[in-house]
Amino acid sequence: MKVKTFHENIFTLQQGKKNFLATRNLSPGSRVYGERLMQVDEAEYRIWEPKRSKLAAMLLKKLPSPFTTTSKVLYLGSATGTTVSHVSDIVHQGVVYAVEFSPRTMRDMLPICEERPNIIPLLADASKPQSYANVVEPVDVIFQDVAQPDQASIALSNVQHFLKPGGYLLMSIKARSVDSTAKPDTVFKQQLKTLLEQDNSRMELVKKQKLAPFHIDHLGVVARKTE
Numbered sequence: 001m002k003v004k005t006f007h008e009n010i011f012t013l014q015q016g017k018k019n020f021l022a023t024r025n026l027s028p029g030s031r032v033y034g035e036r037l038m039q040v041d042e043a044e045y046r047i048w049e050p051k052r053s054k055l056a057a058m059l060l061k062k063l064p065s066p067f068t069t070t071s072k073v074l075y076l077g078s079a080t081g082t083t084v085s086h087v088s089d090i091v092h093q094g095v096v097y098a099v100e101f102s103p104r105t106m107r108d109m110l111p112i113c114e115e116r117p118n119i120i121p122l123l124a125d126a127s128k129p130q131s132y133a134n135v136v137e138p139v140d141v142i143f144q145d146v147a148q149p150d151q152a153s154i155a156l157s158n159v160q161h162f163l164k165p166g167g168y169l170l171m172s173i174k175a176r177s178v179d180s181t182a183k184p185d186t187v188f189k190q191q192l193k194t195l196l197e198q199d200n201s202r203m204e205l206v207k208k209q210k211l212a213p214f215h216i217d218h219l220g221v222v223a224r225k226t227e
């Protein structure tokens with residue numbers, strides 16, 4: 001088995017002709033969602049499936065990764081923690097503020113937070129950033145995967161509250177969640193306009209990429225807050 005560094009703390013594992021995206025397990029021996037574990041030399045890796053994670057799909061579709069070992073990350077729409085757990089592996093000396101508004105879903109994520117002290121779970125509505133402003137510090141990266149009609153506005157209000165100048169926003173726009181009748185390209189354009197062209201938005205587009213075949217009618221976006 002060959003291990004290659006793909007981005008900081010993100011790896012590809014080559015087994016025969018197959019390549020797998022993976023992160024190094026911060027909690028060796030533990031699975032979070034039934035993912036495959038692979039031992040190579042002294043390290044245990046968790047296979048990261050792009051069909052189960054918009055962020056994994058974004059990276060495989062060549063969007064840049066802004067994460068470092070010590071990044072502070074605000075993660076909006078954590079669900080039960082599938083992708084949050086990989087972000088926790090990547091920023092293992094940093095912190096992940098994981099926001100989810102469904103109490104039932106959040107309850108399922110809590111055992112993961114017990115094993116991974118760098119995840120701080122927040123039961124809150126991402127469209128009301130002021131409700132968690134007393135807990136969340138300025139962050140280097142915001143990742144958003146909330147599948148809501150006003151995704152870009154939600155992202156922008158969190159950027160304005162928490163993203164450091166020079167920091168990055170990564171978001172997955174799900175066309176059908178915004179407008180199930182409009183053409184996906186029309187939805188993407190309108191959401192990008194909201195994100196990038198509002199007065200004082202201070203966001204510049206770094207790269208965008210559709211996430212098919214992993215996720216149909218989704219656009220991955222990386223944007224940067226100007227200094």
Ligand SMILES: C[S@@+](CC[C@H](N)C(=O)[O-])C[C@H]1O[C@@H](n2cnc3c(N)ncnc32)[C@H](O)[C@@H]1O
Nearest residue numbers: 077078079082083100101102125126127145146
């Ligand atoms: C597509 S799922 C996220 C999957 C997750 N990012 C992953 O890869 O493991 C979207 C999640 O966002 C949550 N959500 C939607 N709107 C939200 C909001 N306004 N505030 C917080 N969470 C929200 C939903 O409850 C759901 O769990």
